[in-house]
Structure formats: C-alpha cells, structure tokens
Amino acid sequence: xxxxxxxxxxxxxxxxxxxxxxxxxxxxxxxxxxxxxxxxxxxxxxxxxxxxxxxxxxxxxxxxxxxxxxxxxxxxxxxxxxxxxxxxxxxxxxxxxxxxxxxxxxxxxxxxxxxxxxxxxxxxxxxxxxxxxxxxxxxxxxxxxxxxxxxxxxxxxxxxxxxxxxxxxxxxxxxxxxxxxxxxxxxxxxxxxxxxxxxxxxxxxxxxxxxxxxxxxxxxxxxxxxxxxxxxxxxxxxxxxxxxxxxxxxxxxxxxxxxxxxxxxxxxxxxxxxxxxxxxxxxxxxxxxxxxxxxxxxxxxxxxxxxxxxxxxxxxxxxxxxxxxxxxxxxxxxxxxxxxxxxxxxxxxxxxxxxxxxxxxxxxxxxxxxxxxxxxxxxxxxxxxxxxxxxxxxxxxxxxxxxxxxxxxxxxxxxxxxxxxxxxxxxxxxxxxxxxxxxxxxxxxxxxxxxxxxxxxxxxxxxxxxxxxxxxxxxxxxxxxxxxxxxxxxxxxxxxxxxxxxxxxxxxxxxxxxxxxxxxxxxxxxxxxxxxxxxxxxxxxxxxxxxxxxxxxxxxxxxxxxxxxxxxxxxxxxxxxxxxxxxxxxxxxxxxxxxxxxxxxxxxxxxxxxxxxxxxxxxxxxxxxxxxxxxxxxxxxxxxxxxxxxxxxxxxxxxxxxxxxxxxxxxxxxxxxxxxxxxxxxxxxxxxxxxxxxxxxxxxxxxxxxxxxxxxxxxx
DNA sequence: GACCTGCTGCGGAATG
Numbered sequence: 001x002x003x004x005x006x007x008x009x010x011x012x013x014x015x016x017x018x019x020x021x022x023x024x025x026x027x028x029x030x031x032x033x034x035x036x037x038x039x040x041x042x043x044x045x046x047x048x049x050x051x052x053x054x055x056x057x058x059x060x061x062x063x064x065x066x067x068x069x070x071x072x073x074x075x076x077x078x079x080x081x082x083x084x085x086x087x088x089x090x091x092x093x094x095x096x097x098x099x100x101x102x103x104x105x106x107x108x109x110x111x112x113x114x115x116x117x118x119x120x121x122x123x124x125x126x127x128x129x130x131x132x133x134x135x136x137x138x139x140x141x142x143x144x145x146x147x148x149x150x151x152x153x154x155x156x157x158x159x160x161x162x163x164x165x166x167x168x169x170x171x172x173x174x175x176x177x178x179x180x181x182x183x184x185x186x187x188x189x190x191x192x193x194x195x196x197x198x199x200x201x202x203x204x205x206x207x208x209x210x211x212x213x214x215x216x217x218x219x220x221x222x223x224x225x226x227x228x229x230x231x232x233x234x235x236x237x238x239x240x241x242x243x244x245x246x247x248x249x250x251x252x253x254x255x256x257x258x259x260x261x262x263x264x265x266x267x268x269x270x271x272x273x274x275x276x277x278x279x280x281x282x283x284x285x286x287x288x289x290x291x292x293x294x295x296x297x298x299x300x301x302x303x304x305x306x307x308x309x310x311x312x313x314x315x316x317x318x319x320x321x322x323x324x325x326x327x328x329x330x331x332x333x334x335x336x337x338x339x340x341x342x343x344x345x346x347x348x349x350x351x352x353x354x355x356x357x358x359x360x361x362x363x364x365x366x367x368x369x370x371x372x373x374x375x376x377x378x379x380x381x382x383x384x385x386x387x388x389x390x391x392x393x394x395x396x397x398x399x400x401x402x403x404x405x406x407x408x409x410x411x412x413x414x415x416x417x418x419x420x421x422x423x424x425x426x427x428x429x430x431x432x433x434x435x436x437x438x439x440x441x442x443x444x445x446x447x448x449x450x451x452x453x454x455x456x457x458x459x460x461x462x463x464x465x466x467x468x469x470x471x472x473x474x475x476x477x478x479x480x481x482x483x484x485x486x487x488x489x490x491x492x493x494x495x496x497x498x499x500x501x502x503x504x505x506x507x508x509x510x511x512x513x514x515x516x517x518x519x520x521x522x523x524x525x526x527x528x529x530x531x532x533x534x535x536x537x538x539x540x541x542x543x544x545x546x547x548x549x550x551x552x553x554x555x556x557x558x559x560x561x562x563x564x565x566x567x568x569x570x571x572x573x574x575x576x577x578x579x580x581x582x583x584x585x586x587x588x589x590x591x592x593x594x595x596x597x598x599x600x601x602x603x604x605x606x607x608x609x610x611x612x613x614x615x616x617x618x619x620x621x622x623x624x625x626x627x628x629x630x631x632x633x634x635x636x637x638x639x640x641x642x643x644x645x646x647x648x649x650x651x652x653x654x655x656x657x658x659x660x661x662x663x664x665x666x667x668x669x670x671x672x673x674x675x676x677x678x679x680x681x682x683x684x685x686x687x688x689x690x691x692x693x694x695x696x697x698x699x700x701x702x703x704x705x706x707x708x709x710x711x712x713x714x715x716x
Numbered sequence: 717g718a719c720c721t722g723c724t725g726c727g728g729a730a731t732g
Contacts, residue, residue: 085721116725165720165721261719262718316718481723482723485724
C-alpha cells in the first residue's frame with residue numbers, strides 16, 4: 001500500500017484521528033497519496049464526495065482513514081459499503097480487517113456466500129463496517145422491512161465501490177433507489193462516498209451518486225499518467241499474420257489478450273496451445289477467462305497471472321473489473337474495442353509497476369475485397385474504428401452513458417419491494433417515495449398509475465377498500481422467491497460436467513445434440529449426454545472441436561466514434577500509432593470512401609439496394625432505420641450504414657426529407673419493433689408502458705432526425 | 717446487441 005507513496009509532510013494527515021495516524025506509521029507509510037490527502041477534508045466535514053483514481057491507487061484507504069477518524073457511537077452500524085462483486089467484498093474485507101482490529105471496529109462481509117450464522121450475529125448486534133451487495137440490501141428491505149430502521153439507524157456514511165460500474169444500468173438504478181429508501185427508513189440523509197475509476201464525465205458520476213441536492217465534491221487523482229504505448233495492427237487475409245505476431249509477443253512474459261466474445265476466447269487459447277506444443281513447449285502457459293467458466297478455473301488463471309513468469313490469459317470483460325491480477329507486461333485487443341472507456345480500463349491492466357509503460361496492441365483483421373464486396377464493407381471499418389477509438393482515447397474522451405431512460409422494469413421491482421417493506425402503500429406515497437423524491441424522476445403520476453394498473457392486472461398488486469395497495473397472490477409469490485432481489489435477468493444455463501468436475505456453464509441459445517463438439521476452458525470436448533431436467537451437459541475430452549455457439553454481433557458504437565471515423569476517411573495524414581498493415585488498410589478504406597464519393601453523396605445505389613452513411617452511433621442508426629421502415633421502406637442497419645432494399649435513391653431521399661420535416665412519434669417507431677421485452681419485468685408491463693420504456697432507453701429520435709437532414713443533398 | 721453481475725428461508729438428514 002505504501003509503495004509509491006508521496007513522501008511529504010501532509011496537512012491533512014494531522015487531521016486524522018490519533019489512532020489512525022499511529023496505525024499508518026506502523027504500516028511504514030511515508031506519506032499520503034494525492035487522492036488520500038484531498039479526501040480528508042470533505043469526508044471529515046460529512047460531505048458527499050466522488051473519489052476518482054486508477055485501480056490499486058489506494059482509494060479504499062483514501063475513504064476509510066477519514067471515515068474512521070470521525071467521532072462515532074460505539075454501538076450500531078457506522079459505515080455501509082455497497083459493492084458490485086462478491087469477490088471485491090471479500091478483498092475489501094481482507095484489507096480493512098487489520099485496521100478494524102486495531103481500532104476495535106468489526107468488519108462484516110454480507111453476500112450470498114456468507115454463512116447465515118454470521119449474518120444473524122450482526123443482525124442481533126449491528127456494529128462497525130458492513131460490506132454488502134445491492135441484492136442483499138434489497139432482500140433485507142423486502143423481507144425484514146420493519147427491522148430496517150433499528151438496523152441501519154446509526155449509519156454515519158455510505159460508500160459505493162466501483163461507482164462507474166453502476167452508472168446508466170438497471171442495477172445502478174436499483175442501487176440509487178435502495179440508497180434513497182434507506183434514507184427514508186433512517187429519516188435523515190446519510191453522506192455518500194463513491195469510489196470510481198477515472199471517467200470522462202465525473203460530473204455525471206457525482207450526479208448519479210446524489211441525484212437530488214448538492215452536487216458531491218469530486219476528488220480526482222492528479223498523479224501523472226503513465227507512459228502509454230498504443231498500436232493498431234492491420235491484417236488482411238486468412239488471419240495467420242495476426243496469429244504469428246501475437247504468438248511471438250506472448251511467448252515470454254505475462255499478457256492479457258482481450259476478445260469480444262467468449263467463443264473467440266476459446267478459439268484463441270486453443271490456437272496458442274497448439275502452436276506452443278508444436279514448438280515442443282508446454283501449452284500450460286495459456287488460460288481462458290470468461291463468465292461461463294467455473295469460479296475455480298477463473299481463479300486458477302488469476303493465480304497463474306499473478307505468480308507465474310510466462311503466462312497469458314485470454315479473457316472477456318471479466319478481467320476488466322477490479323480483480324487483482326497484478327500488472328502484466330502487455331495487453332492485446334482482438335478486433336475493435338467495445339468502447340473507448342473499456343479500452344482505457346484494459347490498457348490500465350499493464351504497466352502498473354514503477355517505470356513500466358502501458359502497452360496495448362489492437363489486432364484488426366479484414367477480409368480481402370472482391371468486385372462483389374458491398375460499399376459498407378469496402379471501408380475497412382475495423383481498422384478505421386480502432387484508429388478512431390485510439391485517437392479519442394488519447395484526447396481523453398469516454399462515452400457518456402445515456403440519460404433519460406425510464407427503467408420501468410426496475411421500477412416494477414422497486415414498487416413490489418417497497419410494498420413488501422411497508423406492508424402496504426398508498427399510490428401517491430409510492431410515487432412520492434420512488435419518483436418525486438427518489439431516482440425515477442422521469443415517471444409522472446399518470447405513468448405511475450398505469451404501471452400500478454398493469455401490475456394489478458398480473459395479480460402482483462391489489463387494492464384494499466381504503467385505497468391501500470398490498471401485494472397480490474402472485475406478488476407474494478414473486479417477492480418471496482430469491483430470484484426477486486436482482487434487477488437483471490440471466491438466461492437459463494446448462495452446467496458442463498466432465499467426469500465429476502463442473503467446468504463451467506453455457507447459456508442455452510440453440511439446441512445442443514449428443515455428439516456435438518465444442519471448445520471449452522481451452523480444451524476440446526464431445527457431448528455425451530444432455531440431461532434437460534437437471535440442466536446438465538456431460539462431456540468427454542475429444543480430438544477435434546469447434547467453439548460453442550454464443551452468438552451475437554457486438555456492443556453499441558458511440559456517436560463520437562463514428563464522427564471520428566468520418567474525419568479519418570476525409571483526411572490524409574497517417575496516425576503514428578498504426579503499423580504498415582493498418583496503414584495500407586486505412587489507405588484502402590480512404591480510396592473506397594473517395595471513389596464512392598461519400599463526402600459529397602452519402603446516399604448511393606448498390607444494385608437494387610440503397611446504402612446510406614450517416615456516421616452516427618448505433619442507437620441513432622437503428623432509430624433512423626426504424627424511421628425509414630415507418631414510411632414503408634425495407635430498411636435495416638448494417639455496420640456503419642443503413643441499407644434499404646428494393647428502393648431507388650430518390651425514394652429514400654424523399655423519405656429522409658419528409659422525416660427531417662415531420663419526425664414520427666416514438667410510438668409509431670416502436671410499433672415496428674417485434675421484441676421489446678429486454679429487461680426482467682418487461683413482460684409484466686402493458687403494451688403502452690413497454691413501448692415507452694423501449695423508446696426511452698433504445699431510441700435516439702433527435703439524433704436520427706439530425707442525421708436525416710444531413711443526408712439530404714446540399715440545397716435539397 | 718457483445719460482455720458482465722446476484723440471491724432467502726426452510727426442511728430434512730446427518731452428526732456430536
């Protein structure tokens with residue numbers, strides 16, 4: 001904790017309690033780091049504050065040294081920490097326990113894997129620091145609502161760990177609602193500390209932490225950025241070029257290779273192992289890491305990365321989170337990164353040691369062009385998108401999560417939970433608690449009333465003669481099942497069993513037959529049995545295999561990324577961070593862009609299809625396609641473009657002009673969407689609310705209308 | 717749309 005500390009006399013340090021200062025001296029600390037120093041004043045003053053700095057920079061201590069220096073009652077809970085991961089709760093517990101022991105402050109972890117007995121002990125005598133998941137808080141409020149005031153009554157501060165991971169998600173909205181409900185139970189505001197990675201818009205993180213009232217203080221690390229080495233490598237052909245280079249890079253040292261899909265992880269691990277074994281070396285240096293792998297196998301990979309000299313882990317976003325794997329030598333990214341923020345997090349996994357650089361290589365693979373390649377595929381999208389994202393990263397850009405979503409699925413959960421907590425509510429009290437003073441600000445009384453009606457239609461709620469709303473029969477059943485406490489859904493998963501060992505789980509996206517081959521955990525397998533009732537797939541090792549079908553396309557690309565791509569097409573300079581292969585592909589993409597005259601005429605004919613290039617993010621792109629479809633055209637997004645089949649350019653331009661002049665209503669657009677049920681409780685909403693929720697979270701009508709106007713010929 | 721994340725209370729059997 002002390003390595004790299006700032007060895008200087010600090011004024012903040014003297015304001016910490018004497019016992020904390022003595023503890024810090026005993027740890028051999030030479031001084032406080034920048035964020036630790038600046039966190040002291042606002043926390044001692046009891047203000048809301050967002051602490052932003054890189055992983056492993058001592059944020060936890062920055063919060064807890066001043067938190068535990070505050071005068072407090074011996075009895076009762078002092079600090080409540082909410083964390084997104086069980087593994088992080090266990091980590092934090094280990095880090096805080098020595099300090100807690102010194103000060104006589106108990107530290108208690110609370111999540112699904114913590115034994116009941118330990119929870120019971122704390123329930124009888126609440127004290128000290130509690131580290132807990134949002135789901136466990138939900139369970140406490142829904143099932144023991146009447147005891148919540150006594151349990152949480154003495155809280156001095158709330159901490160939210162990994163704040164950035166909650167912003168603009170269903171789980172994040174649930175978290176905000178829980179924090180608000182806690183304050184209502186306690187009967188006073190409790191100051192909040194958010195621990196965050198460095199983000200583009202910390203103001204938004206601060207607003208998220210405290211949606212009403214004064215904006216929290218923001219304490220951002222000013223420690224100089226590490227030296228960063230970024231490269232986009234371009235390949236065209238069978239993919240061997242990229243494999244050869246990658247294999248050369250990871251032959252020695254420690255590396256993380258990020259893939260955008262779990263199936264891709266498995267394929268790459270397999271290839272690397274095969275090559276190593278072909279060279280007479282062991283394939284044991286290569287590991288897979290993704291969400292379908294059993295926890296034990298993931299932990300083996302993490303341990304290997306921390307401890308072994310030559311280790312490479314191929315991973316999905318599972319290694320992007322706060323799990324401690326030390327610092328690796330280099331990072332590889334296969335294909336364009338899912339987002340600029342995600343690339344920044346991935347980059348930060350390397351070069352953590354003093355004097356090291358962070359190194360990230362993006363491997364962008366493209367297919368050879370033929371005379372039949374359609375325009376949207378002639379632009380070398382992967383290379384250009386990767387280069388655009390690197391430019392944005394260097395400029396310090398991060399995607400801003402979308403605002404204005406209604407989060408009605410999570411509102412359903414919160415209504416049911418609040419009714420369970422209080423035993424019954426009046427409709428206007430419910431609206432005031434969750435919407436007027438709570439986080440569902442966009443929900444009007446009328447909308448709230450429709451939602452209550454939809455829930456009553458499903459027997460989730462019922463109204464007594466005096467107007468009190470209570471749980472219906474179905475509502476009792478739903479709330480009393482443990483599945484209720486999460487705000488998100490998970491698809492049915494099968495357990496993969498080899499002999500006596502469970503090696504992971506697989507989402508059931510398509511039928512799996514006996515005899516099927518698959519790659520999993522970096523090895524080849526054959527399916528010997530599928531036991532539907534028990535949801536078990538039995539496997540034996542097999543000589544050949546293909547990757548299991550996880551399916552899917554990719555993450556939504558941001559407006560700024562597409563705008564930056566257009567700039568790259570329209571300029572001539574070669575960025576210094578692209579290699580020879582990527583230079584050629586970029587030049588080829590630019591030639592196509594000019595030959596197709598996309599700068600002058602972004603709507604063109606390709607056979608009997610019209611292709612439009614608006615250079616906007618996926619949300620607006622999808623909305624634009626829906627708008628064209630609402631005018632009777634066969635339109636659909638395809639990569640960076642919108643395709644309109646069986647149409648002429650004039651027809652499409654006419655439609656765009658009409659759309660720019662008179663934008664259609666959201667309800668007209670959502671009518672065209674077949675599957676709007678995307679979140680957990682969506683199926684419990686009536687068609688109107690479902691459409692409203694879809695529009696609020698998935699459509700960008702303003703962006704699509706702007707794009708329609710920009711696609712029109714000049715003077716048209 | 718890629719990728720992630722999380723979970724209570726009780727009954728019954730086995731053990732000391």
